[in-house]
Amino acid sequence: MKKKKIRFGMIVVYLILILWALTTIFPLCWSVMNSFKNKKVIYNNSFALPFGEAFSLENYRNIFANYNILSAYRNSFIISGSVAAVVILLAGMAAYILCRYEFRGKTLLNLLLYAGMMFPIYSTIIPVMRMQAKWGIVNSSSVGANLLSVILPQIAGNMSFAIIVLRGYIRTLPVELEESAFLEGCSMFQTYFRVVFPLCKPSMVTVGIFSFLWSYNDLFTQMFFLRTKENWAITILLNNIASKEGVNYGALFASVTLIVIPVLIVYMFLNRYIIQGMTVGAVKG
Amino acid sequence: MGPSIYKNKKRIWVFLAPAFAFMVVYLYYPFIQNILNSFMHIKYMGTAGGEWNSPWYKNYLTLLSDPKMRIALKNTGITIAATIIGQVGIALVLSLLVSNIERGSGFFRTVFFFPIVVSATALGLLFNLVFLYDKGMVNQFLQFAGVLNREANQLIDWKSKYPMFTMLTPVIWQYVGFYFVILLTGLAGIPEDLYEAATIDGAGRWQRVRYISLPLLRGSISTCVILAVTGALKVFDLPWTMFVNGMSNTWLTGTYMYSKVYSDVDYASAIAVVIVVIGVILSAAVNRIFGKTEDFQ
Numbered sequence: 001m002k003k004k005k006i007r008f009g010m011i012v013v014y015l016i017l018i019l020w021a022l023t024t025i026f027p028l029c030w031s032v033m034n035s036f037k038n039k040k041v042i043y044n045n046s047f048a049l050p051f052g053e054a055f056s057l058e059n060y061r062n063i064f065a066n067y068n069i070l071s072a073y074r075n076s077f078i079i080s081g082s083v084a085a086v087v088i089l090l091a092g093m094a095a096y097i098l099c100r101y102e103f104r105g106k107t108l109l110n111l112l113l114y115a116g117m118m119f120p121i122y123s124t125i126i127p128v129m130r131m132q133a134k135w136g137i138v139n140s141s142s143v144g145a146n147l148l149s150v151i152l153p154q155i156a157g158n159m160s161f162a163i164i165v166l167r168g169y170i171r172t173l174p175v176e177l178e179e180s181a182f183l184e185g186c187s188m189f190q191t192y193f194r195v196v197f198p199l200c201k202p203s204m205v206t207v208g209i210f211s212f213l214w215s216y217n218d219l220f221t222q223m224f225f226l227r228t229k230e231n232w233a234i235t236i237l238l239n240n241i242a243s244k245e246g247v248n249y250g251a252l253f254a255s256v257t258l259i260v261i262p263v264l265i266v267y268m269f270l271n272r273y274i275i276q277g278m279t280v281g282a283v284k285g
Numbered sequence: 286m287g288p289s290i291y292k293n294k295k296r297i298w299v300f301l302a303p304a305f306a307f308m309v310v311y312l313y314y315p316f317i318q319n320i321l322n323s324f325m326h327i328k329y330m331g332t333a334g335g336e337w338n339s340p341w342y343k344n345y346l347t348l349l350s351d352p353k354m355r356i357a358l359k360n361t362g363i364t365i366a367a368t369i370i371g372q373v374g375i376a377l378v379l380s381l382l383v384s385n386i387e388r389g390s391g392f393f394r395t396v397f398f399f400p401i402v403v404s405a406t407a408l409g410l411l412f413n414l415v416f417l418y419d420k421g422m423v424n425q426f427l428q429f430a431g432v433l434n435r436e437a438n439q440l441i442d443w444k445s446k447y448p449m450f451t452m453l454t455p456v457i458w459q460y461v462g463f464y465f466v467i468l469l470t471g472l473a474g475i476p477e478d479l480y481e482a483a484t485i486d487g488a489g490r491w492q493r494v495r496y497i498s499l500p501l502l503r504g505s506i507s508t509c510v511i512l513a514v515t516g517a518l519k520v521f522d523l524p525w526t527m528f529v530n531g532m533s534n535t536w537l538t539g540t541y542m543y544s545k546v547y548s549d550v551d552y553a554s555a556i557a558v559v560i561v562v563i564g565v566i567l568s569a570a571v572n573r574i575f576g577k578t579e580d581f582q
Binding site for chain 1: 290291293294296297303304305307308311314315316318330332333379382383386389393394395397398399403404405406407409410411412413417420422425458461462463466467470490515518519521525526529539542546550554556558560561565
């Protein structure tokens with residue numbers, strides 16, 4: 001009798017969990033599905049599957065013909081890739097020192113580190129804009145300079161989080177390896193780059209993916225610094241498609257699908273690192 | 286202390302300087318500059334402040350009587366309350382449920398977390414379509430379920446009739462998985478023998494949740510509430526994509542600040558300062574309410 005009751009309870013538990021899982025999966029499937037249907041079919045029944053007659057590539061043809069999707073992808077990958085690479089390199093070096101060395105001013109640096117996670121972007125963006133305008137990298141005629149104007153503030157925005165996560169990881173490494181490297185005559189640089197850095201790989205992956213995704217998805221910074229078509233990254237391009245296409249739902253479905261697919265692929269393979277990175281980073285700050 | 290090999294500190298600054306230089310130039314310095322800016326007169330975006338405002342706190346006086354700012358503050362308050370109750374509440378229920386099942390917890394973790402990695406811009410666009418008047422997902426569902434009748438003009442115009450609900454649903458929905466994972470990690474840290482002892486003493490499922498899980502989760506819950514509050518103050522992309530320029534009076538402090546950034550630069554700086562101040566006060570308040578519990582992890 002008792003066993004049966006528990007079983008019934010379990011079914012309810014699973015039903016609730018599956019229901020929530022459906023809310024996170026279904027809207028995206030709905031979007032992908034509709035992106036392969038033309039306007040008329042979407043309008044008749046947005047839940048119909050895009051098979052046979054209903055299937056159409058019209059939306060994608062449309063989007064690729066009217067917008068420079070590939071250039072936006074390229075810009076996005078340059079921006080987010082550089083952000084992730086620089087953050088990993090610089091944060092790792094700083095984390096190593098903050099973890100292993102005792103020195104004057106360390107308390108202050110730790111304080112600055114935590115403070116660095118507290119500033120909302122709103123409170124820094126206007127002076128950053130002015131500073132970068134003065135340097136001539138905003139509204140520049142060179143695409144590279146404009147991309148740089150997004151990369152630099154995003155590196156700074158991810159730095160605190162990255163140092164905190166990496167420092168936590170370095171702390172768990174046995175110091176004996178570094179000691180034997182030292183006895184063999186390695187300098188601080190060699191010890192870090194030959195011994196510590198390779199051991200930190202799992203944590204570096206976490207930090208790298210987090211910084212990449214954060215940068216890829218960040219509309220606010222892109223709205224400030226990428227103001228012309230040839231400079232657009234994927235997120236701001238999507239925003240512009242949204243305001244231009246208005247009621248052309250097929251095009252909207254197609255562009256949502258295009259922006260989400262790379263992220264979905266990365267997530268399928270690396271979700272463990274991503275979940276770990278995003279929660280640990282946020283919690284420790 | 287520190288191992289003996291780390292006694293030579295002459296060159297540590299070479300490793301520290303680049304990272305902290307980035308933060309000084311792009312975070313600390315602009316942050317202070319922004320506070321000063323809010324007391325100055327700035328003509329154009331991208332130019333330096335000229336002279337001080339007279340009186341110097343002029344922008345803050347204006348803020349007090351700005352009806353849009355009042356709407357933004359009210360909406361931000363609603364957003365904060367909704368994220369605490371909705372996000373942390375739903376996440377708590379889901380995590381308690383998942384901690385009780387034997388199979389599939391990894392699957393639910395992965396699936397629940399997924400919306401967080403998707404850009405809020407894409408989600409805003411997607412939810413525009415979900416809440417569309419004619420042929421939107423919600424209205425179509427309700428039609429199929431027989432609740433609404435299209436011919437009788439019963440379709441709901443979500444965006445103009447229930448703007449806050451329409452905006453907050455995706456905002457809340459997106460981050461539930463985030464708090465879910467934090468709470469699940471917290472639950473995993475509770476020793477199994479506590480539950481066993483309670484079961485032997487005759488405690489039922491609900492009593493174990495009420496007297497063991499919830500009190501011991503206090504630290505994790507407090508972390509979640511702080512993150513929800515500060516997160517709510519940062520929300521921008523999704524509301525901006527769904528309701529450009531505060532359409533239907535859906536201003537939030539963040540979106541209102543952006544709308545002023547080009548027309549009234551120093552005023553926008555003042556709004557940003559207000560956002561920071563609210564964030565600091567609320568985080569301190571949450572810490573106070575939950576007491577200083579030992580740090581999670």
